[in-house]
Amino acid sequence: MQNRQQGLTIGDLADRTGLAVSAIRFYETHGIVRPLRNTGGHRRYGRSDLRRLSFAMIAQRLGFPLAEIAAHLAALPDERAPDKSDWEAIATGFRQRIAERIASLQALSDKLDGCIGCGCLSLDRCALYNVNDKAAQRGAGPRWLMGDRSEDV
Missing domain, CATH: 1.10.1660.10 (Multidrug-efflux Transporter Regulator; Chain: A; Domain 2)
Structure with a gap:
């Protein structure tokens, strides 16, 4: 050694x-x-x-x-x-x-390929998945990818 x-x-x-x-x-x-x-x-x-x-x-x-x-x-x-x-x-x-x-x-x-709950509202589809930026109530960032579910907001 x-x-x-x-x-x-x-x-x-x-x-x-x-x-x-x-x-x-x-x-x-x-x-x-x-x-x-x-x-x-x-x-x-x-x-x-x-x-x-x-x-x-x-x-x-x-x-x-x-x-x-x-x-x-x-x-x-x-x-x-x-x-x-x-x-x-x-x-x-x-x-x-x-x-x-x-x-x-x-x-x-x-x-x-869909809204990831980022709160950006930049996609037309966000109005369906994140109306009035509800995901932002859970905090900053891509809330749904971070574990939040859309029905939690």
Whole structure:
């Protein structure tokens, strides 16, 4: 097992992940990776940081904010490489969020061709579905896509 004090340089990590050195430093400021410093003060990364960065890149592509990604990754151990059970614990939380997103996207897909209760009154059909902007009584935004039903207003 590689000693983290002698671990990967930031250049090594950039080569292995395809990220720019500046992007790795950016991820570091958000707590995605937490390198150690060697006696010369240089950053040294563990092999587990490759997975942390890869996971963060994928989660970002799925639309998850960095703060949420960092919060999940904070649960991973620093003293050792994460094992399967560590990753499964993180996956459980992400599965729930992904299921919520799928449900939201399905609702958007189902209602995309009609009024979505946004309160804009810009479509001729809104006079049928959202007379006098009743959806706005529930708050700002696309109320029906956010879970409100048209009969609730």
